[in-house]
Amino acid sequence: MSVARAAIFHGHDHPLAVEEVPIPSLKEGECLVEIACCSLCRSDLHTVCGNRVEPTPTILGHEIVGRIVACEGPLPTGLTIGDRVTWGIAASCGVCFFCRQGLRQKCVSLFKYGHMELTAEHPLSGGLASHIVLRAGTPIYKVPTHLSDEIASLANCSTSTAAAVIRIAEAQSGDTVVVFGAGVLGLAAISMLHELGCQVLVFDPFTSARERAITFGATAVFHDLDALRAAVSDQTENRGADVALELSGVRSAAEATVNLLRIGGTAVWAGTASPVGEVPIDPEQVVRRLLTLRGMHNYAPEDLNTALEFLDRNHDVYPFAELFGKSFPLEKVNEAFRSANDSGGRRITVRP
Ligand SMILES: [Zn+2]
Ligand SMILES: [Zn+2]
Incomplete structure (x- = not known):
């Protein structure tokens, strides 16, 4: 079994710990993605400084871009192994009451990336890691060629919202x-x-x-x-x-x-x-x-597609690149958080 690296969050009074995590065998419909970039959202900063509570241990980070390296069963339509992708902030079941109402972001069994307690079944669910496992029911979109990883990472949070x-x-x-x-x-x-x-x-x-x-x-x-x-x-x-x-x-x-x-x-x-x-x-x-x-809370899967198309047309029209500060390797994730608190609102990215 191969191994991933992940920055594990054990609570706001501990520094994040970069640990090795076994990559689980994929279940039907799951994709393994090698992460290229994860930008630190304000909600991640609030969690790390204790203003917001998440279940622990967890892997934070939900604004993520990466490449599909494996998939169990057929890939979602239009995607192949090696594609650079981003995906909805959450996976939903597609069949519960809220999913059938078109409110998939309020699915009764919602699985929200970067916000879940780590379990043996789902040990790789956040962006501050070398890999992530995307569950079945995750809306996955190819990132347009001309978009940088950084700008594309904004798509699945603020731009989609x-x-x-x-x-x-x-x-x-x-x-x-x-x-x-x-x-x-x-x-x-x-x-x-x-x-x-x-x-x-x-x-x-x-x-x-x-x-x-x-x-x-x-x-x-x-x-x-x-x-x-x-x-x-x-x-x-x-x-x-x-x-x-x-x-x-x-x-x-x-x-x-x-x-x-x-x-x-x-x-x-x-x-x-x-x-x-x-x-x-x-x-x-x-x-x-x-x-x-x-x-409005979270967003619907089609909003992510709208966001990516918008960024593809406009990444040079508006100064999105100026929203980014420094980039840090995963090993320096604690330094990345300190820098994010001090960046004058610029997004800090972590590249494993
Ligand atoms: Zn966010
Ligand atoms: Zn559902």
Whole structure:
């Protein structure tokens, strides 16, 4: 039996330990992927510093690009051994109630890469390793030739989530869209909306984030809510925004999305994946102004395809390459995390 190397997370009070892990024999429908690159997501940083709890031991990392080296049974359509691929953040069963409703990201037996407790059956389930085993029911996509591993690694987290948010917001060319938060998720959404032909008004308290938002296609940027509200009014003959997106994880931003909408407008909240407290919304506003309020968590498999096609068209149009800082070998994974906490928001990558 061959052996992989993996950085095992045993809890936030231990450094990650690079250990040898036996590669299990593959079951029907499983693929073994040799990892080329894994970028550290904000959620990984939160886990390592103890702000977020994952089952342990585990292998963190879910923004991954690699090559298929083996598969048990027929490969998914269109793929061959040796293809450079990325895949959905989770495998789903395809037959449970939620899968049949088209909500595969909420499958009752969801298997989420980079978030699972290691077991003898599934010892390789995260990106901070030399190899990963992809389970049956994982949406796997070939990475377009011209995309770097780094930029492609963004696809299966922030870019796909942005694609999902814009899909359910039903944003159209010419719409005025407000985006709260210009982190990596916000920048993905801003550039997609810009490509779509929307006017994108962006709110972020940080100067560097606002400056970056402009280079990703923001029409205008704000750090003052009153100035934002005035600009939305100006832009829309006082109607209000067609769409407002909460991508910052800040409670007051969620409240503001609803207040900035026009009659019939849609707000999507996707920034908050842990409790932040309540938001006061008067139901009368939702009723009389015919508002739609939606949430998005994870994303559907087709959103990953949208994300990869978008990055293939636009990796040079918007400065995605500038979102990346240093790259570290797996043996220096603890140094990679220290660097990520100190990188001014740039993504740090680990290349085994
Ligand atoms: Zn992520
Ligand atoms: Zn299911």
